[in-house]
Amino acid sequence: MADPILLVGAGQASASCAAKLRALGYDGPLVILGEEQAAPYQRPPLSKKYVSGELALERLFVRPLSWYAEEKIELRLGIRVAALHADAHEVTLDDGRRLRYRQLVLATGSRPRRLAPEIGGDLGGVFTVRNLADADAIAPELQAGRRLIVIGGGYIGLEAAAVAAQKGLAVTVIEMADRILQRVAAAPTSDFFRALHQAHNVAIREATGLAGLVGEGGRLTGVRLRDGTVLPADLAIVGIGILPNDELAREAGLAVDGGILVDAQCRTSAPDIFAAGDCANFLWGGVRTRLESVQNAIDQAEHAAGIIMGGSADYDPKPWFWSDQYDVKLQIAGLNRGYDSTVVRPGKRPQSQSVWYFRAGHFIAVDAMNEALAYALGKKAIEAGKSPDPAALADPNSDLKSLLA
The missing domain is CATH 3.50.50.60 (FAD/NAD(P)-binding domain)
Structure with missing residues (x-):
């Protein structure tokens, strides 16, 4: 039997990569290895509707379990990859078994920074919010x-x-x-x-x-x-940031620096090994970047699948993010890194506004609070490389559509 493509980490990135591989015609063995007992699920709702009890567990899953069987994707859960042997194209599992691979995608994600035990970080009643177990512990x-x-x-x-x-x-x-x-x-x-x-x-x-x-x-x-x-x-x-899960790659001798270093095609420093999602550090706009978002996990994983299947394009993300707090939906388009000025545009209704970011006069990002049109038009403008006039943008009576046309 042919060696499989192994996807290490059973999150959004692995599920997306697997789906894309099948969509692109890969019909060989495909295995997802995950430490948690749960099938790939969405993480953003954990700190919002799931922990509040508004969202049922079943609605968290990226795909129903039946989908993996239908697509002939082997889902191995509750298994940790203890070691990666790049030269041998093998991994060792925590039970001692070894698995060979044809290609391997590291989608190991990230983990929350924790407070040290020396200052009470291990006391009962102290939580982080990163996985299903965290949310289940906090809810009651x-x-x-x-x-x-x-x-x-x-x-x-x-x-x-x-x-x-x-x-x-x-x-x-x-x-x-x-x-x-x-x-x-x-x-x-x-x-x-x-x-x-x-x-x-x-x-x-x-x-x-x-x-x-x-x-x-x-x-x-x-x-x-x-x-x-x-x-x-x-x-x-405790919500003091996250750390990339890059230890497996580091211990295997792959290039690691604040995440697993990958090239423009999501390749690591080892042959036939790729990385995608929170754990991947890629060069974008001349700067090493890790994008901590669902959008990036999906898009980068799908891009890696395309490269595995013979593609050659560089990964060029179009970042977007969101946050729900009370009755406010924040939508962010672009990346405000390096901004040197902002324009605040009042919204049309209470508890709404948008903040527009510029770098050297060029529009790079927008934060839209209960302003879906501002988000949509801002995202479109960023992708098209257009920059609205800041003075006109600040005028709430100006027509946003015409400013970004």
Whole structure:
């Protein structure tokens, strides 16, 4: 029997790569290896509708289980790849078995940064939100009247804060940087979401350093700030960023630097090994880049499948992202990296606006809060290489369609 194409990691990227391989005519053996017991599922809803109980487990799955059988895709779950042997075209599983491969796609994803045990990171009641087990552990803890401290004011933390506030918890967000969302958004977007959360009685504490967590009997009781203040807490959610799962590649001798290094065709430094999704670090716009998004996981994995099947095009993503908080839908088109100016365009209704990013006079990204038209037109303009006039853009009475035509 011919050696299979192995997909390591049973997430959105592997499911997308497998589907694309079949769509492109690959009819050979295809195996997905995943550490979790669950079939590939969507992760973004975990911190939103799933943890709140609005979304059933069945609706998380990327594909029904029957699809894998129909497409003759072998799904091996609850299995960890312990070692990769690039020269031998083999992997060793955690039970000692070895599997050969024809080509291999590393779609190992990422994991949340955690607080060190030395400062209380291992106390009961301290959570991260990354996988199904995390969300299942948090859900029963979200009880009205309890006190939640969210550590980190990024999108994951703010989404968790919104869910908890709506369930009646007393929520405080602490952020070490000068403002929430500082790493990913301009000040007007931070201002919008700060006001939104404060309107829902969430306390936002910015420029606030964390000294550690305190507990009793192994369970969290409070969060100690660097100024000595202790905030009482029944639970904490830590959202301080993610790390690429690149250890398997590193230990196998592949080139790794803040993720698995790949070329423009998603190839790693080893023959017949590709990488896609959160774990892949690729050159884009002259800068090494990891895009932490579902869109990139799907598109990059599908691109890798195309290369495996004989394609030669470079991967050129068109980034987009989203976040749901309360009744606000944030949609982001483009990547604001390196922006030097912004334009705020008021929305047509309450709790809506858009923030437009420019670099050297060129439009590069937009944050659209309850402004679907701004998002759609901004995305189209970025893909077409068009830049609206900033002054006209700032005028809420100007016609957005004509500005971006």
